[in-house]
Amino acid sequence: MGEWPLIAGQIFNGFSVASLYVLAALGLALSFGLMRVINMAHGEMLMLGGYLAYLTLQVVPGPLGILAAMPVAFLGAAAVGAVLEATLIKRLSARPLDTLLATWGVSLILQQAARNLFGAIGVDVRAPQWLNHAYTVPSGFLEGLTIPATRLFILAVAFAVMGALSLLLARTRIGLLVRAVNQDRGMAAATGINVRAVDLSVFCLGTGIAGLAGVVLALLGPVTPNVGQSYVVPAFLVVVLGGLGSLKGTAIASLIVGLFSALVQILVDVSLTQVLLLLFVIGFIQFRPQGVVAVRSRALDA
Amino acid sequence: MNATAPASHIGTIDPVTNLLLAVDGVTVDFDGFKALNGFSLTLDRGTLRVLIGPNGAGKSTLCDTIIGRVRATSGRVIFKGQDITHLPEHEIVRRGICRKFQTPGVLSGLSVVDNLMIAARRDRRWWCSFRQGVDAEEKARVADILETIGLADRAHIPAGQLAHGEKQWLEIGMVVATRADLLLLDEPTAGMGPAETSQTAALIRRLVGQHTVLVIDHDMSFLEQLDARVTVMHQGQFLKEGSVAAIREDADVAAVYLGRTKEEKHG
Amino acid sequence: MDMSIHRDTPTPLTGAPLSGPMAGPRFSRPVALSLALVAVAALAPWLVSAYELNLLARFLAMGLLAMGLVLVWGQGGVLSLGQGVFFGLGGYAIAMHMKLAALGEGELPDFMVWSGLDALPWWWVPFKSPLVAILGVMLVPGVLAALFSWAVFRRRVGGVYFALITQALALAFATLLVSQQPSTGGFNGLTDFQTLMGVDLGSTAAAHGLYWLTLALVAGAFLGLRLLMNSRYGMLLRAIRDGENRIRFLGYDPTPFKVVAFTIGAVLAGLAGALFTLHAGVVSPALVGVVPSIEMVIWVAVGGRNSLAGAIAGTLAVNLAKDGVSSAFPDLWLYALGLVFVLVVTLLPGGFAGLVGDVADTSWAKRLKSIIVGRSK
Numbered sequence: 001m002g003e004w005p006l007i008a009g010q011i012f013n014g015f016s017v018a019s020l021y022v023l024a025a026l027g028l029a030l031s032f033g034l035m036r037v038i039n040m041a042h043g044e045m046l047m048l049g050g051y052l053a054y055l056t057l058q059v060v061p062g063p064l065g066i067l068a069a070m071p072v073a074f075l076g077a078a079a080v081g082a083v084l085e086a087t088l089i090k091r092l093s094a095r096p097l098d099t100l101l102a103t104w105g106v107s108l109i110l111q112q113a114a115r116n117l118f119g120a121i122g123v124d125v126r127a128p129q130w131l132n133h134a135y136t137v138p139s140g141f142l143e144g145l146t147i148p149a150t151r152l153f154i155l156a157v158a159f160a161v162m163g164a165l166s167l168l169l170a171r172t173r174i175g176l177l178v179r180a181v182n183q184d185r186g187m188a189a190a191t192g193i194n195v196r197a198v199d200l201s202v203f204c205l206g207t208g209i210a211g212l213a214g215v216v217l218a219l220l221g222p223v224t225p226n227v228g229q230s231y232v233v234p235a236f237l238v239v240v241l242g243g244l245g246s247l248k249g250t251a252i253a254s255l256i257v258g259l260f261s262a263l264v265q266i267l268v269d270v271s272l273t274q275v276l277l278l279l280f281v282i283g284f285i286q287f288r289p290q291g292v293v294a295v296r297s298r299a300l301d302a
Numbered sequence: 303m304n305a306t307a308p309a310s311h312i313g314t315i316d317p318v319t320n321l322l323l324a325v326d327g328v329t330v331d332f333d334g335f336k337a338l339n340g341f342s343l344t345l346d347r348g349t350l351r352v353l354i355g356p357n358g359a360g361k362s363t364l365c366d367t368i369i370g371r372v373r374a375t376s377g378r379v380i381f382k383g384q385d386i387t388h389l390p391e392h393e394i395v396r397r398g399i400c401r402k403f404q405t406p407g408v409l410s411g412l413s414v415v416d417n418l419m420i421a422a423r424r425d426r427r428w429w430c431s432f433r434q435g436v437d438a439e440e441k442a443r444v445a446d447i448l449e450t451i452g453l454a455d456r457a458h459i460p461a462g463q464l465a466h467g468e469k470q471w472l473e474i475g476m477v478v479a480t481r482a483d484l485l486l487l488d489e490p491t492a493g494m495g496p497a498e499t500s501q502t503a504a505l506i507r508r509l510v511g512q513h514t515v516l517v518i519d520h521d522m523s524f525l526e527q528l529d530a531r532v533t534v535m536h537q538g539q540f541l542k543e544g545s546v547a548a549i550r551e552d553a554d555v556a557a558v559y560l561g562r563t564k565e566e567k568h569g
Numbered sequence: 570m571d572m573s574i575h576r577d578t579p580t581p582l583t584g585a586p587l588s589g590p591m592a593g594p595r596f597s598r599p600v601a602l603s604l605a606l607v608a609v610a611a612l613a614p615w616l617v618s619a620y621e622l623n624l625l626a627r628f629l630a631m632g633l634l635a636m637g638l639v640l641v642w643g644q645g646g647v648l649s650l651g652q653g654v655f656f657g658l659g660g661y662a663i664a665m666h667m668k669l670a671a672l673g674e675g676e677l678p679d680f681m682v683w684s685g686l687d688a689l690p691w692w693w694v695p696f697k698s699p700l701v702a703i704l705g706v707m708l709v710p711g712v713l714a715a716l717f718s719w720a721v722f723r724r725r726v727g728g729v730y731f732a733l734i735t736q737a738l739a740l741a742f743a744t745l746l747v748s749q750q751p752s753t754g755g756f757n758g759l760t761d762f763q764t765l766m767g768v769d770l771g772s773t774a775a776a777h778g779l780y781w782l783t784l785a786l787v788a789g790a791f792l793g794l795r796l797l798m799n800s801r802y803g804m805l806l807r808a809i810r811d812g813e814n815r816i817r818f819l820g821y822d823p824t825p826f827k828v829v830a831f832t833i834g835a836v837l838a839g840l841a842g843a844l845f846t847l848h849a850g851v852v853s854p855a856l857v858g859v860v861p862s863i864e865m866v867i868w869v870a871v872g873g874r875n876s877l878a879g880a881i882a883g884t885l886a887v888n889l890a891k892d893g894v895s896s897a898f899p900d901l902w903l904y905a906l907g908l909v910f911v912l913v914v915t916l917l918p919g920g921f922a923g924l925v926g927d928v929a930d931t932s933w934a935k936r937l938k939s940i941i942v943g944r945s946k
Contacts, residue, residue: 032729036729037729097648097728101914102911102915104863105914108903108910112900236733236737237733240733270748271744271745272745274740278738281734282717282734285720392820395818400818401818407814409815409816420805431801433801
């Protein structure tokens with residue numbers, strides 16, 4: 001196996017990691033654009049999705065169990081998100097930094113609850129037969145490149161979610177409301193839009209997507225109480241890079257972070273990835289502090 | 303420079319050295335919307351100018367561009383003969399321009415007097431903030447301004463507790479306290495009653511001479527009390543300039559304020 | 570215990586006008602009270618057991634870090650979720666020196682030998698000198714914090730973004746420490762220290778001396794920070810917190826003010842880490858990562874983000890509770906900590922110092938109302 005299959009493999013890895021990041025970051029970015037708050041318990045929505053997938057597979061063990069798990073995880077995480085928004089985030093929306101701390105408290109509680117319910121070691125979700133194989137390039141200059149079906153499945157899910165979400169925002173009445181509140185909260189409220197309801201729906205949508213991401217994650221490794229933590233910090237960096245509340249920005253930033261992490265691993269030790277990624281982010285904001293997609297508007301904060 | 307350069311009010315002073323600010327063909331493009339479109343304006347030292355125009359004419363954007371809050375897509379801003387178009391905001395302010403914002407920008411957590419003290423500091427570099435003691439001249443200046451804006455007896459209450467009109471005055475006081483040569487006052491009478499408005503007009507007229515003042519406002523009675531030259535903006539461009547009386551009678555100005563139908567396709 | 574800086578007594582305009590917040594140190598009642606507390610605390614070696622003294626010393630060291638957070642977060646409005654990094658840098662700097670000082674000529678620290686290293690990594694070499702190590706405790710975190718915060722703040726990236734980036738810093742630092750096992754001691758960190766500059770750390774005299782040193786540094790930092798917060802710098806820092814752009818358009822550059830606060834916070838965290846390492850006899854990645862870093866913020870939130878005394882009290886209270894609860898009911902502790910995060914931040918944003926301060930100068934009814942309405946700085 002030469003260099004090319006290795007590099008192509010890492011690029012493919014980068015894309016599949018990016019699709020996980022995009023699923024994890026979309027909810028964060030949507031709510032951040034709308035309310036300027038970050039939910040530190042977002043990682044636990046991934047964890048919740050993973051455990052819900054595990055539970056669904058206990059009930060529906062067949063090859064389609066994983067497909068059944070997706071709506072369950074989406075709805076379950078969205079429901080928890082609704083409770084979180086209505087009880088906590090709503091109250092703190094004027095204090096974004098305090099929201100970070102309070103939702104971190106929620107994250108601690110959820111992790112500990114998972115530890116007590118499912119054990120600290122974690123549970124396994126076995127990929128169904130139709131996902132449990134890999135495609136290998138038989139010849140040519142990419143000979144030996146192996147692509148597992150689960151990774152392709154993750155890509156497909158990410159594309160489907162992105163597509164559905166952009167349709168929702170661009171074509172539906174709900175999307176119109178979201179865009180209106182995103183652009184000018186005060187004005188939207190003045191025209192009779194129920195801004196609070198928009199906040200709540202977007203937050204639930206975001207946590208629901210994180211739940212979906214959790215199902216996908218469960219295919220890659222065991223679901224542990226702190227599985228969310230390992231994905232949520234890169235997802236935060238995606239939000240930093242992405243620009244305010246932009247779907248396109250979030251997608252591009254996820255790709256940048258995913259590809260950067262994957263390609264850096266060709267050259268250096270895996271453990272240095274975090275450090276280099278951080279340096280990359282700090283370097284990036286030297287050139288584009290407003291993020292990948294800049295919303296240039298007249299409404300600058302005073 | 304175009305025809306907006308007015309004849310000097312003071313008369314015989316050389317117009318070249320007397321020039322304080324020149325906005326030279328500035329365009330500001332917000333994703334295709336030109337808030338300013340090749341706009342030019344000059345201000346002489348010690349003069350008062352009023353800027354009017356319908357909503358969206360680009361008045362606030364002009365102030366934003368001068369102070370560096372918004373960057374010109376093309377064109378230049380020349381202040382005291384130097385190009386300040388790309389300087390950082392605090393650097394522009396240190397050169398002698400200060401702005402009052404539309405919504406009062408006082409530091410609500412600090413007391414009235416502290417707001418003014420921060421504005422009155424002559425040396426605003428960070429390491430100077432560790433120096434002990436208060437400069438006597440700054441102290442006198444602040445006490446003086448407190449009297450002028452009528453807040454001397456409320457000097458030690460948090461600025462956030464002031465009434466809306468008082469906040470406006472405090473902010474004007476802060477802008478004056480910086481010793482800026484050029485004061486940009488964006489809607490200084492917003493939310494004021496007729497009596498307060500007259501007092502504000504009188505205050506501004508007293509500032510002229512020692513400072514150059516650019517005022518944005520809509521209130522016609524306020525403009526008449528200011529009795530200054532008026533520049534009219536429309537859709538990011540220069541429309542007219544003249545005395546308050548002349549502008550009042552002008553058919554083009556009336557058209558942009560009243561009948562905007564024919565321009566709407568540009569929007 | 571009211572250390573709040575917002576309630577300087579108004580001075581009349583006549584007499585000494587404009588001097589309120591800029592006045593030099595005054596030995597006001599809170600300061601006198603604090604000095605009395607320090608005097609009592611200095612007697613602790615004769616009042617409590619050796620074990621309790623060690624705990625107290627550790628928590629006081631952490632209090633140094635907490636006071637730094639008052640400046641950074643309470644006064645500057647900059648939330649750092651990466652203070653553990655600076656704490657760790659201080660701890661590792663002193664630990665590296667003690668590891669090296671215990672060696673004979675040509676020897677390597679034990680864990681390096683076990684990992685098959687045959688030479689000292691270059692960046693260990695300067696720490697043979699005790700002076701470099703002691704300076705490094707403050708300079709390494711200070712310089713890193715200054716560069717890091719300058720790079721971010723100069724591009725006007727702040728608020729939530731900055732908090733998230735500091736969390737990524739904590740993650741990167743902890744990951745690095747664990748993964749570079751041959752040169753950092755990995756997951757176990759550095760431990761087994763015998764002597765510092767010839768003093769046997771196991772002795773009672775050393776324990777007492779270190780305790781007093783910690784107490785003196787806490788008292789010194791308290792007075793220094795109080796002075797700083799009452800200076801014009803402190804006023805501008807708060808003004809930047811409340812309206813960064815307003816300050817910018819008054820001709821100030823907010824960046825260096827925030828960088829200075831963040832750097833001071835980091836230096837104090839470094840000192841805290843070094844003292845903690847001396848008291849605890851170990852420094853490891855478990856003390857510096859994402860989770861411990863954010864816990865440091867909660868100490869300050871509980872005590873009061875704008876109160877130096879509150880920060881120390883909060884640090885002592887949370888850590889004593891942790892020590893008590895987590896050994897007996899480890900599961901319960903995380904639920905309790907999570908609840909403390911939620912409740913303190915939503916209901917008591919001024920922490921207990923805010924509560925005490927407000928009770929002191931307003932009526933209970935007013936305070937209750939503001940709790941219910943949940944509106945306060």
